[in-house]
Amino acid sequence: MAEIQAKQGRQAEYDIDPSYLNRWSPRSFLEKEVPEDVLMSVLEAAHWAPSANNSQPWRFVIARSQEDREKFHSFIKEGNRKWCEKAPVFVAILSDKKLGYHAFDTGSAWGYLALQASQKGLITHPMAGFYQDQAREALNVPDDFDIQVIVAIGYQGEKETLPAELQDREQPSGRRPLMELVFEGEYK
DSSP: OOOEEOTTSOEESSOOOHHHHHOOOOOOBOSOOOOHHHHHHHHHHHHTSOOGGGOOOEEEEEEOSHHHHHHHHTTBOHHHHHHHTTOSEEEEEEEETTSTTHHHHHHHHHHHHHHHHHHTTOEEEEEOOBOHHHHHHHHTOOTTEEEEEEEEEEOBOOGGGSOHHHHTTOSOOOOOOGGGTOOSSSOO
16 A cells, blocks of 8 residues: 655555645635636636536636625625635636536536646635525526535635634645545445
8 A cells, every 4th residue: 555645744545646635725815816828727627527428517607807806705704705805716616406416517527626726836715605695696696506616716825814713724634544434335
């Protein structure tokens, strides 16, 4: 059994590409714009995620201008607002409820987005802490779509720029041992 170690000290029990270990969800963002080609590369990767019957149930609503970012701020809960307001890009990831497995497939798109962003030197932080009804109205999301998550995207800043109560949390988290998550034959 090989142990692979990432830059931040995370370790895998089995041989995997280090990009999986190096990706994490920091909260400290630089106030630095993401170039168009870099952002579109991240979204391009997400759009190539696998989906049942190639249904591609995901949609992305992005915010890059100050006006659009403030629209997102209006429905993000305070606990997230205190760290995410410096993020130069927000993405609302939607899924088409009319399609089977829409949430599962859209989760794959999120994974592709996160890994491509990491490879491009960006950080991503997904947020479930937002007001669904307000987001739906502000973004004009049709009723047949779920808003799965809001993702902040940008360049990593120094943890000292975060509120004091978040600075200790600004590090990669570990994972449960693999064998706590894998069951053979039946759930035990």
